[in-house]
Amino acid sequence: MGSEPPQRLVRALGETYGEAAAAEWLARLPALTGRALSAHGVSLERVCAPGGRTALVLLVRRADGTPGVLKIAPPGAVPALEAAALAHWNGWGAVELLAGPGATPPDDALVLERLHHEVSLRSLPEAKALLEAAGTVRRLWVEPPAGHGFETVAERTARQLDAMRAAAERDPALEPLVSAALAAREELVQDSPELFLLHGNFRQSKVLAGERAPWLAVGPEPLTGERAYDLARLVRDRVEDLIASPGGAATARRRVKKLAESLDVDQARLRGWTLFRAVESGTRALTVGRAQDGEMSLEFADWL
Numbered sequence: 001m002g003s004e005p006p007q008r009l010v011r012a013l014g015e016t017y018g019e020a021a022a023a024e025w026l027a028r029l030p031a032l033t034g035r036a037l038s039a040h041g042v043s044l045e046r047v048c049a050p051g052g053r054t055a056l057v058l059l060v061r062r063a064d065g066t067p068g069v070l071k072i073a074p075p076g077a078v079p080a081l082e083a084a085a086l087a088h089w090n091g092w093g094a095v096e097l098l099a100g101p102g103a104t105p106p107d108d109a110l111v112l113e114r115l116h117h118e119v120s121l122r123s124l125p126e127a128k129a130l131l132e133a134a135g136t137v138r139r140l141w142v143e144p145p146a147g148h149g150f151e152t153v154a155e156r157t158a159r160q161l162d163a164m165r166a167a168a169e170r171d172p173a174l175e176p177l178v179s180a181a182l183a184a185r186e187e188l189v190q191d192s193p194e195l196f197l198l199h200g201n202f203r204q205s206k207v208l209a210g211e212r213a214p215w216l217a218v219g220p221e222p223l224t225g226e227r228a229y230d231l232a233r234l235v236r237d238r239v240e241d242l243i244a245s246p247g248g249a250a251t252a253r254r255r256v257k258k259l260a261e262s263l264d265v266d267q268a269r270l271r272g273w274t275l276f277r278a279v280e281s282g283t284r285a286l287t288v289g290r291a292q293d294g295e296m297s298l299e300f301a302d303w304l
Helices: 007-017 019-039 079-089 126-140 153-158 161-170 172-190 227-235 239-244 248-262 267-287 291-303
Strands: 043-047 056-061 067-072 097-099 109-113 116-120 196-198 207-209 215-217 223-225
Touching: 007 019, 019 043, 019 056, 019 067, 019 109, 079 097, 079 109, 079 196, 126 207, 126 215, 126 227, 126 248, 153 172, 153 223, 161 172, 161 267, 172 267, 172 291, 196 227, 227 248, 227 267, 239 248, 239 291, 248 267, 248 291, 267 291
Parallel strands: none
Antiparallel strands: 043 056, 056 067, 067 109, 097 109, 116 207, 196 223, 207 215
């Protein structure tokens, strides 16, 4: 059908779900794609490449000829929750949901407005990108919908603790950073100051150029909690450039301060969540064999 998944997606699914489970879902993907195209009345143009790491993204045409995007994700990605968050934002700061998942499996596809997938905030100079990112994420921080099914920051991060401890046990050199990250998280979850709907994986590459708005967020992994958690991944953006810079450590600390001040977020809490998320990401990358990514995230964490 001309909808073969990009290798970037294949690798990421193997890391996330295990090779066997990923292979099983990928084997069903042609049939899932055919059913989704038919169910939503769209025609396939081509695969969006290199695409993302969580779902197959297809450029499609709707029945009226307008362009769209068909996103097909494995059940583990919980596409229904992504759809719920997008529906709640209703295009404000985020890509517009045109059609959500079907009422019954296996139709877990989303139809989204088409953005300029090749143009993200990473195409801008760093200072401008951070400014636009701050303006975008601010729009997403709204009161969660009544009766929502989103997990909390405390619940999501609790699921990550065992893997972090196991990484430290395998490599005792990681123990000081892991212990610092776990201690920071323990203190932060004891007294969360606010409850907003969060993007969950917000960074520059998740903000694309659009037609009805200059920049719109995509690919949420929604949850509820404090804004500092949502900003923490953005702080670590372009980490490869920071690592290569002789002033990287100072720049990282200034970035925490600048983002906290510009978005009225507590600086100490932002630093704590940035530390936790950097260590969690770094240990996870090392576990699946992405040594360079893991080492960069952990070096960044050590600067904080």
